[in-house]
Amino acid sequence: MSQRGKRFTAYGSAILLVLGTLTVGTAAAATAAPNPQELCGPGSAIKFNRADFPANPVIDNKWLTLKPGMQFTTTGEVRSADGSVSAHSVVHTVTGLTKVINGVKTQVLWDRDYSDGVLAESELAFFAQSKRSGSVWLFGEYPEEYENGKLAxxxxxxxxxxxxxxxxxxxxxxxxxxxxxxxxxxxxSVDFLDCGRVLYKNQRVCVKTGCYNDVMVIDEFNPLDPPSAGHQRKFYSAGTGLIKVTAVSGADQEFMDLVKIKKLSRAELASVNAQALKQDKRGYTVSKDVYAKTPRAVVAYPGPVS
Structure with a gap:
């Protein structure tokens, strides 16, 4: 989903290096090169296999269940380094669309991001769940940016x-x-790297939609960012999903709470599908070097899924 602020952690180079020995007349210590695939530290190499995903996406992970027709609204604020504060809200909608990305059929999410009540970003994001592990994978994002009401x-x-x-x-x-x-x-190509780590489990957290006793906290960061970027923390409740977002340090800190959960009617989902399809089509003109190389999204679910 949206709310991907810039994040950072200090993975010291020593963590990524393995000590070895060389003998040239006398023994001397040396270091081996880090595994270039361990982007978030040891043990983080990506193990992607198209065969791990079903022919049609079914996302029922208990921490992130994505059923077409469900809509979640989070609200809060962004606190900037200069002391300014702006109201922030995001409407996350699970559309009835699917889209094939890198050989995998994904579920399409549509996020509408507002700053001080004005649309700042409209994003299509693509998810699929592994049959083997039950992990939910992110396959890409098409985030349109808006300035003064116009697509930028x-x-x-x-x-x-x-x-x-x-x-x-x-x-x-x-x-x-x-x-x-x-x-x-x-x-x-866009200097994007997001890493996650389970920080806490079984926490009690209260937001407008209720109090939850089973909350898991994920610490998110970007090792490519400078220290000033900070970390973002996301709070997930089993059966509900994302309920809270906070920040630890960083120049622009985001704080959001889940305030509304809604199941769309068939007519409302049809309207969402039409608008998301329109954005998908527009992407072939706006992002000719990336998005235009993907197959078109299609309507797989004209009505909400129970």
Whole structure:
């Protein structure tokens, strides 16, 4: 989903290096090169296999269940380094669309992001769940940016399999504390790398939609960013999904709570599908070098799924 602020962690180079020995007359210590695939630290190499995904997406991970016709609204604020504060809200809608990305049929989410009540970003994001592990994977994002009500472009678009972009795990099937960080997505062409790590489990958190006793906290960061970028933390409740977002340091800190859960009517989902299809079509003109290389999205679910 949206709310992907810039994040950072200090993975010291020593963590990524393995000590070895060389003998040239006398023994001397040396270091081996880090595994270039361990983008988020040891044990984080991406293990993507198209055969792990079903012919049609079914996303029923208990921490992130995505049923067509469900809509979630989060509201809060963004606090900037200069002391300014702006109201922020995001409407997350699970559309009835699917789209094939890098050989995998994905479920399409449509996020509408508002700053001080004005549309700032409209994003299509693409998810699929592994049959083997139950992990939900992110295959790409097409985020249109708006300025003064007008489309300004989509420079941060990334799609798995294009320009070196790799799909990653949005949420693990069996998340555990003290397990290695994992790659959520990697797009070198737009300097995008998101990493996640399970920080806490079984927390009690209250937001407008209720109090939850089973909350898991994911710490998200980008090792490519400078220290000033900070970390973002996302709070997930089993059976509900994302309920809260906070920030730890960083220049622009986002704080959001889940305030509304809605199941759309058939007519409302039809309207969402039409608008998301319109954005999908527009992407072939706006992002000719990336998005235009993907197959068109299609309506797979004209009505909500129970």
């Amino acid at each position: 472009g989509a420079p941060s678009t990334f799609v798995s399999g294009i320009k070196g972009t790799q799909a990653g795990i949005a949420l693990q099937g069996s998340p555990h504390r003290n397990s290695p960080a994992y790659v959520q997505a990697y797009a070198p």
